[in-house]
Amino acid sequence: MNSDPIILVIDQGTTSTRAVLMDCEANIIALSSAPIQQIYPKTGWVEHNAEQIWDSVKSTILTLKKDHPNHYSRIASIGITNQRETTVVWDKSNGKPLHNAIVWQDTRTSDFCKENKHLDDKIRKKTGLLLNPYFSATKIRWILETYDPQRSLCNNNKIIAGTIDTYLIWKLSGTKSFYTDHTNGSRTLLMNIHIGDWDNELLSDFNIPKNILPEIKPSVFNFGSTSGIDFLPAGIPIMGVAGDQQASLVGHRCHSPGQAKCTFGTGAFLLSHTGDSPISSDTGLLTTLAATTGHKLQYCLEGSVFIAGAAVQWLRDGLGIFKTASESETFSLESDQSSDIVFIPALSGLGCPYWNSDFQGSILGLTRKTTKKEITRASLEGVTHQVADLLDAIAVNFSNPIKILAIDGGMTENKFFNQLLANTSGVYIKTSANAEMTSIGAGILAGIGSGLMKLDDFNTPNDPKGRMYKPDVKSEIMLKKRNRWKKAIKSLEEFYKLT
Secondary structure, three states, X not given: OOOOOEEEEEEEOOOEEEEEEEOOOOOEEEEEEEEOOOEOOOOOOOEEOHHHHHHHHHHHHHHHHHHOHHHHOOEEEEEEEEOOOOEEEEEOOOOOEXXXXXXXXXXXOHHHHHHOHHHHHHHHHXXXXXXXXXXXXXXXXXXXXXXXXXXHHHHOOOEEEEEHHHHHHHHHOOOOOOEEEHHHHOOOOOEEOOOOEEOXXXXXXXXXXXXXXXXXXXXXXXXXXXXXXXXXXXXXXXXEEEEHHHHHHHHOOOOOOOOEXXXXXXXXXXXXXXXXXXXXXXXXXXXXXXXXXXXXXXXXXXXXXXXXXXXXXXXXXXOOOOOOOXXXXXXXXXXXXXXOOEEEOOEOEEOOOOOEOOOOOEEXXXXXXOOHHHHHHHHHHHHHHHHHHHHHHHHHHOOOOOOEEEEEOHHHHOHHHHHHHHHHHOOEEEEOOOOOHHHHHHHHHHHHHOOOOOXXXXXXXXXXXXXXXXXXXXXXXXXXXXXXXXXXXXXXXXHHHHO
């Protein structure tokens, strides 16, 4: 019977939690998934039940135990990857959240961000980010203002706060470990990316006491061991932690400047590794931390599209245009390819490079000939235009041009979408033979941390078994489409100035 060690990856995403068993060559052996309920209390509010998230971790791991007992019994290390920015504040004594987790898509703090634009320059210089509801600090502040306006619970060490990785580490360790990693810390608006630690001035600006926040560590670190839980043996070390997008960058083996990937899940997130020096952007890109294997910081430029797969989800669940997401490919192929519809999928505002939380989804160019098939195709095209905007922004700020963009995520199962992305962006698009790059990246980090793997073994970029998509339309045709997209964006900017 095989006795080789196994790595367990907990991949806690926006719409689902996955538990993954992986061998020491980064091959996925088994996977279990559970959905996460989306809670929409008000327009613009998006929440998760943190206790349901914890239950989903338990249920998916127990499924692996039941279906793969031999592999389960050989778990030697744990890696965690998570939806970033999503924030929990909980009671230190019993683990009960004060409020539902506030999800990264949530825009309830838009007014606070508008009222405090004077902080923008400072935030940009210290964190590489923008003052936007997307990030954790305004979410933590909202919960504190709602439940602890005098900060008495904070000052008396009654409550603690963190992103989902911190919450899971705390729970898995039996409340003994209170950590986050560089990648998650860098998404809070509270971490100085030049030193890799909390910034006292920013903490003061947001009125968030430092004592409620976790200690920041490298992505490869001993974050503690399992203790006091009934679905894993005690003593299994948690050795790798990274936010989902940085974990995916590791999974794609993008460790050098100029290597880039884009993950298509609920949103789309493009990260381009820039090495050990931060590059500041004046085109709306974010400067953030890549996963770290030690105390030497690594950086990347990031562009965030808030709605990608969620646009297809909305067409399916909100409008009932089709019954399964896979039908979006069939509908697109059957659509009138000469249609000039522009679909701006700003269902949660527009992310990079526009950073406008007031934007709402819009469809321009409808005629009586328009059918659900043209709308479906336009929704996919809208996502590809946003990614092309990100690539254009990176080209302005970074001297290493992106020639090949590695992609992963559920949308990449749609071959029409992949080719459309190559055509719209004008770069080669490389898919992976394995869609679980986020889990693989977290597993690699845990493997390195536990001595089961070496980073040098995962230095070859891209998956040799993946498929390459090359642009196959005339440049003048795509230029016309790109110009039409940009005009549509400008027209909406003018519209929202008037409302």
